[in-house]
Amino acid sequence: MSRSGLQQFGFMPPTVVREPTRDSEGVHVCPECGYPVGKSKGSQRIEKPELEHVALAAAFDELITFGWRCDRHPYDIVMPARAGGPDANAMNDGWTGVELWFTDEFVRHVPVPKREVRERAE
Numbered sequence: 034m035s036r037s038g039l040q041q042f043g044f045m046p047p048t049v050v051r052e053p054t055r056d057s058e059g060v061h062v063c064p065e066c067g068y069p070v071g072k073s074k075g076s077q078r079i080e081k082p083e084l085e086h087v088a089l090a091a092a093f094d095e096l097i098t099f100g101w102r103c104d105r106h107p108y109d110i111v112m113p114a115r116a117g118g119p120d121a122n123a124m125n126d127g128w129t130g131v132e133l134w135f136t137d138e139f140v141r142h143v144p145v146p147k148r149e150v151r152e153r154a155e
């Protein structure tokens with residue numbers, strides 16, 4: 034069944050989460066297919082995020098982050114911007130860093146709107 038067919042029935046497969054990758058000219062590209070993804074920069078949605086924090090994992094079945102995405106696959110690939118740590122100091126105010134398992138089995142901080150975490154985790 035095609036992805037669009039699955040979406041019609043309200044089923045969303047887990048999002049593949051990968052580190053942002055740049056080509057030799059510094060352009061952001063998809064790590065799986067090499068397609069330039071610079072234009073997708075913005076808020077992205079991660080379905081069924083594997084959050085490290087148990088309390089957060091229970092609160093989020095989808096997660097808003099900031100970064101890039103590639104839509105040339107049967108599944109979504111999201112490449113979150115580097116948060117820089119738990120206080121997301123690489124980002125503007127309004128974002129916090131939460132620990133997320135990436136598809137490569139490493140845990141990294143990804144930026145999440147502070148408001149989302151405050152609303153859901155309390």
Ligand SMILES: [Zn+2]
Pocket residue numbers: 063064065066067068103104105106110
């Ligand atoms: Zn791709």
